[in-house]
Amino acid sequence: xxxxxxxxxxxxxxxxxxxxxxxxxxxxxxxxYRVPEGLPHDITGRIxxxxxxxxxxxxLAVDVRMGPGDESIKxxxxxxxxxxxxSATHLKFLKWLSEYYLSPAGLALKSSFFEEAVSQQTDRxxxxxxxxxxxxxxxxxxxxxxxxxxxxxxxxxxxxxSYSALVYHxxxxxxxxxxxxxxxxxxxxxxxxxxxxxxxxxxxxxAATFLEQIFGQRLVVLHSKLGKNERAESIKKIIxxxxxxxxxxxxxxxxxxxxxxxxxxxxxxxxxxxxxxGLRYNARDLAVMRAFIDKSCVLLSSICPSIxxxxxIRKGKYVQLAKISLQSSEKRPRIKIVTFRTKKQSExxxxxxxxxxxxxxxxxKERVLFLVGRKGYSLIRCEDCGHIESCGNCxxxxxxxxxxxxxxxxxxxxxxxxxxxxxxxxxxxxRPFSAGTERVMEDVREALKTPALLVQKARISSxxxxxxxxxxxxxxxxxxxxxxxxxAKRKVGVENKFSAAVLMNxxxxxxxxxxxAYEHAFQEIIEVSQMVKREGSLLIQTKSPGSKxxxxxxxxxFETFADLELSQRKDLDYxxxxxxxxxxxxxxxxxxxxxxxxxxxxxxxxxxxxIFGPVEVPSASKAYGQCHHILLKSRDSRKLHEMAKTLLSGxxxxxxxxxxxxxxxxxx
DNA sequence: AAGGCTCGGCGT
DNA sequence: CGCCGAGCCTTG
Numbered sequence: 058x059x060x061x062x063x064x065x066x067x068x069x070x071x072x073x074x075x076x077x078x079x080x081x082x083x084x085x086x087x088x089x090y091r092v093p094e095g096l097p098h099d100i101t102g103r104i105x106x107x108x109x110x111x112x113x114x115x116x117l118a119v120d121v122r123m124g125p126g127d128e129s130i131k132x133x134x135x136x137x138x139x140x141x142x143x144s145a146t147h148l149k150f151l152k153w154l155s156e157y158y159l160s161p162a163g164l165a166l167k168s169s170f171f172e173e174a175v176s177q178q179t180d181r182x183x184x185x186x187x188x189x190x191x192x193x194x195x196x197x198x199x200x201x202x203x204x205x206x207x208x209x210x211x212x213x214x215x216x217x218x219s220y221s222a223l224v225y226h227x228x229x230x231x232x233x234x235x236x237x238x239x240x241x242x243x244x245x246x247x248x249x250x251x252x253x254x255x256x257x258x259x260x261x262x263x264a265a266t267f268l269e270q271i272f273g274q275r276l277v278v279l280h281s282k283l284g285k286n287e288r289a290e291s292i293k294k295i296i297x298x299x300x301x302x303x304x305x306x307x308x309x310x311x312x313x314x315x316x317x318x319x320x321x322x323x324x325x326x327x328x329x330x331x332x333x334x335g336l337r338y339n340a341r342d343l344a345v346m347r348a349f350i351d352k353s354c355v356l357l358s359s360i361c362p363s364i365x366x367x368x369x370i371r372k373g374k375y376v377q378l379a380k381i382s383l384q385s386s387e388k389r390p391r392i393k394i395v396t397f398r399t400k401k402q403s404e405x406x407x408x409x410x411x412x413x414x415x416x417x418x419x420x421x422k423e424r425v426l427f428l429v430g431r432k433g434y435s436l437i438r439c440e441d442c443g444h445i446e447s448c449g450n451c452x453x454x455x456x457x458x459x460x461x462x463x464x465x466x467x468x469x470x471x472x473x474x475x476x477x478x479x480x481x482x483x484x485x486x487x488r489p490f491s492a493g494t495e496r497v498m499e500d501v502r503e504a505l506k507t508p509a510l511l512v513q514k515a516r517i518s519s520x521x522x523x524x525x526x527x528x529x530x531x532x533x534x535x536x537x538x539x540x541x542x543x544x545a546k547r548k549v550g551v552e553n554k555f556s557a558a559v560l561m562n563x564x565x566x567x568x569x570x571x572x573x574a575y576e577h578a579f580q581e582i583i584e585v586s587q588m589v590k591r592e593g594s595l596l597i598q599t600k601s602p603g604s605k606x607x608x609x610x611x612x613x614x615f616e617t618f619a620d621l622e623l624s625q626r627k628d629l630d631y632x633x634x635x636x637x638x639x640x641x642x643x644x645x646x647x648x649x650x651x652x653x654x655x656x657x658x659x660x661x662x663x664x665x666x667x668i669f670g671p672v673e674v675p676s677a678s679k680a681y682g683q684c685h686h687i688l689l690k691s692r693d694s695r696k697l698h699e700m701a702k703t704l705l706s707g708x709x710x711x712x713x714x715x716x717x718x719x720x721x722x723x724x725x
Numbered sequence: 726a727a728g729g730c731t732c733g734g735c736g737t
Numbered sequence: 738c739g740c741c742g743a744g745c746c747t748t749g
Contacts (some may be wrong), residue, residue: 109726
């Protein structure tokens with residue numbers, strides 16, 4: 058402090074300036090500007106123009122306050138003030154978003170369609186009305202599937218206009234959609250600000266057709282597959298207030314809606330709601346937080362709720378609507394657990410029971426779906442030393458593609474020609490094991506004398522079967538046997554469900570090294586059961602039919618399964634009893650300064666937080682050859698968050714490494 | 726994002 | 738010795 062400030066304190070007091078924090082859609086924290094005379098003073102939440110570096114940019118004014126104008130840093134002046142982008146509650150939401158996911162405010166803003174909003178600011182020329190092909194297609198049929206108790210339960214909560222989180226555990230997808238649409242139809246006409254989230258773009262078309270019937274021009278769609286102009290158009294409609302009903306995928310939860318009165322998350326357990334790059338938010342969690350901030354109602358619906366959601370119901374944080382008994386399974390496909398142990402590698406990948414059932418259905422011209430869970434032909438194992446052919450970079454098993462005689466690494470994309478002998482001991486006795494789609498195709502052809510249709514890639518939003526084409530087959534095309542990985546599972550229409558589905562290797566799913574493996578396997582069963590006719594059957598091939606999980610699956614017994622799962626999670630202190638933050642530290646191959654890494658990790662110790670790692674993991678990044686994981690786990694989410702923040706700033710001191718933080722990771 | 730700045734490789 | 742380009746750094 059110089060004597061200057063001591064002799065002129067009063068002057069300082071009088072000459073307080075109006076200051077504003079501005080967030081730019083860049084990897085950058087808020088910057089402070091002075092608001093000059095002549096500009097409006099009510100600027101929080103508005104788009105402003107401000108000098109930045111050598112030029113000027115649009116940013117969002119997030120906080121206005123009075124403050125001393127002549128500190129050591131030179132404060133530049135705001136240039137211009139434009140329209141409102143974010144309401145007060147939306148601002149709170151954005152702030153929470155960047156803090157919770159440990160991301161610079163600017164990145165959260167960038168993910169929140171700010172640039173689209175600004176493009177409207179500069180470019181006011183009318184873009185031609187996109188007459189939406191999105192709204193083509195027929196209405197989904199509604200029969201007697203609607204649950205009136207659920208509909209009225211939701212309506213009562215929505216009308217209460219206070220925060221509440223509801224869960225609708227539906228019996229099947231058809232009744233889930235039918236009930237939700239009926240409920241949306243019955244909403245008060247003056248209720249403004251509705252968000253409906255679906256897990257993937259493939260679900261949008263049908264939902265849009267339906268919602269447009271109810272809301273007309275109030276509806277906008279918002280998802281990642283929209284073009285730049287279409288997206289800007291949707292954002293413009295939302296900001297102007299012309300449209301206040303948003304249907305979209307995860308990113309739609311970040312739309313600049315002034316107030317959300319009601320948010321629906323369809324299939325809330327779906328992992329697509331969690332981002333795997335950029336700002337790694339979980340749209341389902343955002344929905345709950347947005348509803349909390351806006352003091353409104355959020356509805357999580359699902360045919361198989363996540364364990365987190367079930368836990369929150371048990372704790373009383375969420376309210377479950379008209380609990381249905383999942384064990385009343387008359388209307389569901391029968392689930393058969395088929396014991397199947399391969400003794401010899403040469404044996405078929407299909408059990409005789411599966412072959413019989415499929416053969417019978419084939420005679421009746423009925424269709425069967427085989428879900429395999431692995432692409433390619435198989436893995437390769439040495440019968441002498443037990444070595445499994447693996448990728449040199451990732452040290453994970455490589456997939457054998459018989460048709461081209463290649464081994465491929467699914468993780469890094471590395472390919473090499475398959476060899477005649479074991480890479481470890483040189484033995485010639487190497488054999489395929491653990492069947493993939495190619496192998497199952499071969500076996501189906503051999504055992505049932507009928508070729509099967511291999512669904513290679515999932516078609517997400519293609520029009521119905523009118524463009525039948527054997528080069529580009531889809532699930533709706535007619536073929537007696539369809540084979541695919543679980544990627545191929547899609548919502549199939551009521552009219553083209555399968556008579557039976559076979560889950561070939563549930564054991565693979567159950568053996569995943571992830572504490573959510575059982576949960577995912579259970580969800581997989583429920584999802585697959587939706588592709589089978591009610592009177593059809595679902596066959597699950599397994600080596601260990603006695604497992605408790607499979608017993609629950611057989612009876613669609615979600616409650617018992619959740620009991621089991623929760624008690625295990627509690628014993629091991631896993632979510633939802635604790636929370637996780639996963640750090641991925643990337644460095645040039647061999648160049649990661651491990652001593653620095655360890656020093657930072659050691660410096661942040663806290664008894665309430667467990668730290669695992671750093672451990673080296675295969676790096677999928679091309680730019681960085683090395684990746685280390687550090688996992689933080691704690692029951693105390695505040696302390697966990699604090700430590701994650703400290704650790705992040707500690708790690709970021711080393712400029713040679715790149716750090717990616719994943720709060721509440723789904724895959725660990 | 727984008728202009729400035731540093732540092733290292735390479736050419737004369 | 739000097740020029741050029743890649744990548745890093747900063748933004749009030």
